Amino acid sequence: MAVQSNLDKEFLKKIEDQLLEEKARLEKELSQFTKKNPHNASDYDANFPTIGDTEDENAAEVATYSDNLTLERTLESSLRDVNGALKRIEEGTYGICKYCGKVIDPNRLEARPASSACMECKSKFSK
Numbered sequence: 001m002a003v004q005s006n007l008d009k010e011f012l013k014k015i016e017d018q019l020l021e022e023k024a025r026l027e028k029e030l031s032q033f034t035k036k037n038p039h040n041a042s043d044y045d046a047n048f049p050t051i052g053d054t055e056d057e058n059a060a061e062v063a064t065y066s067d068n069l070t071l072e073r074t075l076e077s078s079l080r081d082v083n084g085a086l087k088r089i090e091e092g093t094y095g096i097c098k099y100c101g102k103v104i105d106p107n108r109l110e111a112r113p114a115s116s117a118c119m120e121c122k123s124k125f126s127k
């Protein structure tokens with residue numbers, strides 16, 4: 001049997017609501033300048049903007065595109081974290097650190113619902 005976190009249902013429900021809200025916000029933001037990859041539902045491709053044909057306009061297109069790519073990657077990785085957290089709620093493993101298997105501090109989960117690692121591991125691995 002998998003490790004179960006012993007967070008109460010009400011707490012999990014609140015977290016789930018927060019995550020769903022965050023997911024909707026991220027998807028909406030992504031849809032404003034990207035296309036969903038038809039072969040991979042969690043992958044988005046930034047649209048290449050069409051501004052004009054002069055050299056300046058072409059340069060502006062490339063600059064916009066590269067900004068969009070950066071933003072796309074940031075949003076996409078947040079979305080992946082959110083989806084991962086929702087999946088863990090579904091599986092009953094939400095709130096367990098993916099590195100050490102200990103229960104993550106609920107205060108941390110409340111502040112950052114998509115967290116998948118405890119503070120200790122996070123500082124150990126994010127250096």
Ligand SMILES: [Zn+2]
Pocket residue numbers: 097098099100101102117118119120121122
């Ligand atoms: Zn840990």
